[in-house]
Amino acid sequence: MAEARTIGSISVPNVQELAGTCNGPDEQIPERYIRPEASSDEAIKNNHGDMSIPIIDLDKLISPQSSQEECVKLRSACQYWGFFQLINHGVQDEVIANLKRDIVDFFSQPLDTKKEYTQLPNSLEGYGQGFVFSEDQKLDWADMLYLQVHPSDSRDLRFWPTSPASFRQSIDAYSSETKSLALCLLEFMAKAVGAKPESLLGIFEEQPRGLRMTYYPPCRQSDKVMGLSPHSDVVGLTLLLQINDVQGLQIKKDGRWLSVDSPNGALIVNIGDTLEILSNGKFRSVEHRAVINPNKERISASLFHYPCENMVIRPLPEFVKDGKPRTTASQEKKIKENTRCRNLGIAMAGARSVGSLPVPNVQALAETCNGPDEHIPERYIRPEASSEEVINNYQGSMAIPIIDLNKLLSPQSSEEEVVKLRSACQYWGFFQLINHGVPDEVIANLKRDIVDFFSQPLDTKKEYTQLPNSLEGYGQSFVFSEDQKLEWADMLYLHVHPSDSRDLRFWPTSPASFRHLSLLNRRCLKVGNPLMHTHQRLKAWHLCLFEFMAKAVGAEPESLLGLFEEQPRGLRMAYYPPCRQADKVMGLSPHSDAGGLTLLLQINDMQGLQIKKDGKWLSIDAPNGALIANVGDTLEILSNGTFRSVEHRVMVNPNKERISAALFHYPCENMVISPLPEFVKNGKVKYRSISYLDFMKQIFTQQLDGKSRVETLKLDQ
Template identity: 55%
Template sequence: MAHARSTGSLPVANVQALAETCNDPDQQIPERYIRADANADEVISGDDCTAAIPTVDLSKLLDPLSSDEETAKLGSACQKWGFFQLINHGVSDDVIRDARKDVAEFFRLPLETKKAYSQLPNGIEGYGQAFVVSHEQKLDWADMFYLVLRPGEFRNMALWPAHPPSFRNSIDRYSSETARVARCLFEFMEKDMGVRPGSLLERFQDQPQGIRMNYYPPCREAGKVVGLSPHTDAAGLTLLLQVNDVPGLQIRAPGGRWLAVGAPPDGAFVVNVGDILEIMSNGKYRSVEHRAVVRPDRERVSAAVFHRPCQDAVVGPLPELVGEGGGDNARYTSMGYLEFMKRYYSAKLDGRNHLDGLRIKLSSSKV
């Protein structure tokens, strides 16, 4: 098994169907979706060039003449922001176009057709929700469809839609291409961290990979709901593709305010450091809290591909960065990957609580 199984998510209403009813002026948004603090924090616009997330050019990373300079930009983005836009990544336009088309078409299928791919009890894969662990918690204004992509032998093909007919092929091609991109990024991150070549890659052997496809229906009271609760990703790296042209991602910018990330250049990925990479870097890289908001008049669709370690990996600081190897104290508890994921999926999304709960409290004399 390449991906840890959760204890399952409690069943809740389909939000896409709910939105069709609740967006009628005579209807009320159910109380479980109303967030009193949805707009409590200040949001700054990513259109401000002083606040925009950095851009990294993969073609420059691969070019010996510009590699050192671009590697420094990559490292700076991971350390200060935890997010960056990736351009010139080499994934062909047709691979991206086909993935976008088939993800969008899946969410346009009739509800009863989509329900054929519903999550199974005690699992995260399939169509439905995640992180619903109590009947009292507030709910996200979104539906999701999650699939394990790699290794291929762990795919549950019963959950891979037969419609649209090209879905399986297009997502398979997209999986291969994004895995290649992630491998390149890990190699240059090793260089930036100053660790032995292969130190990261050997922990991501076979590159376990999953995709979460998100559908955020419009909501006429968009300011009162949240598309995806503030959280960090339990992954090494996440590659986010905007399926349509509606932005909605917000990240905690340096200084603590929410930054609205504008639509990236067409075909570019938004890449973020996950909890596992922050831990393996012993805190050098940052896994940054982020959330999704919705629009009153338009749906938003996105697809996030998560790259995770192999199932027998230890999630902990790289030995070369701590103790005699790196001269620094370990700042995070080490544990097996499967235990790490079990803890993550057994609680609701709640900012950085999962990650911060693994930090080792160091005395001032040891920091």
């Protein structure tokens, strides 16, 4: 969820480095790390008997002969302790050994090497610390590396270390091995209280998982610092793996802290807040903390299992047999606040959770069926491509408006140009933008690299193929059935903003300049890095356009800026191969764009864009250097129909390929799309309200079909 991607920690000193400087006999620990409670609370060590953390044997849970007895022990552990040690868990020794080795090796590397994976300001993923939100907050004596490990297409590989060389493979293997383990535990937990296994499995199966690897440096004054502050986990279930032989975990039991010693090879499992609420308090999430050893570092790895992200967290009916929900308002508030930080997977939730069916590569197909005796496959035949009248070489009142950004910005000409802008948005929904301020060199570099990308062998491009449940990457979009008509085009679609939503698996490394190599620092942007730099330049101009659009109708600029500033943006680069029978195929089906605003850059000199005006198709010729801007469905609804999203399509040339790049600007994801009060001055609301996520779900689960989405939201006037 994008909201999770806007949460992060304030940058703080590296504790491993700090420990190296303040562990001498005369050195002082910085005040922000001094924690009086570290030594003031009594801790019970070497506990046994009734004060010993329960041990659950997975083999006994699974065995028909011992399952019932072990289930009773599991229920007791979850109900009275919230923690237990899991033995005979089935995770291969080799998988655990490899992960332990690589985690130790990672934290043993020089600081500069580890800093290559530093958290971005608005993300919890990467190397650093978590949950630091103020400059005077007390700090934990630890460094961490946090990664989203599942679903696989949520992994941001910028933060997955390549050193040690086997680290990524070790993490992936551990994530895969423990996947079924957690589900098995949830199944037996449900059975232990007489509930159906599906009651929990349906909430956690195939849902997000995150891995936090934590390094707690030694501290000679260990009684003055805290490795990890007292807390309970917000998740459903946590699996803790002790990486080395130094203990430090303590849990709170009956008001006292108990030290937990993990036997070699065991996993420590604990209940999270979410599971406590779902179980109506039958299972308990328990406060725990990590303390520091004075002589040696401690290292651990926690695997967090999150629930289905669009659910409302409340007691499940299967756990409320007495009719008394036990969830408190404070618990629900805690979950609501903490859940924002739980899924670091995506910026556009709709686009990341659905995808297209795989179809043949059109560029390769064009080479095989462009001969005089070759036939185009039936799925690409589109009779409407030649049946509707098209107006070419139009001028005067039938010419697409031209908006000059310099004139919009100039006090002398702004008023007149704003009138033209309103007219363009109201009656056309499209306009050409000139003098937009993006340097010619930047545009030329981007054009060159997009052309070079599509010119590469198919096998090279296929390295960036879309995954089954994603629209990102190389392929096609909006293909949802095996008999659906197909478009004569291939595309590369990327999330470009926010920066921490970028899935670099799909960002080509060839040509070498295609993506920026220093993604972690925006100040490193250079003109020679076209994709990143063009996106940054256009970012400023699209906000400028929103501002003047609002002014054009007498609304406050903030009415639109607040909805689109720093919100998701996606870039679709499309390649339309030539087709000798161009009158039989369609490059892009008639549709209107879903977002707020689209900026289109024509990559080569081959035109093909057509818009629908007064029931006729008009061909659009983009002047060299101009951008084509068009209003999207969201902006039409927000403006209460003052601005129009217009149906458009792309036609194919018989002799030469067409290439374009469209930058889509989406609104705030958690908003409800409805006409803004500033645009409803006569009191007549023209569109029904709809949540943005529901709106996007409709878009990404249906083939393109004109303006049908918006039409269904119109109210009868």
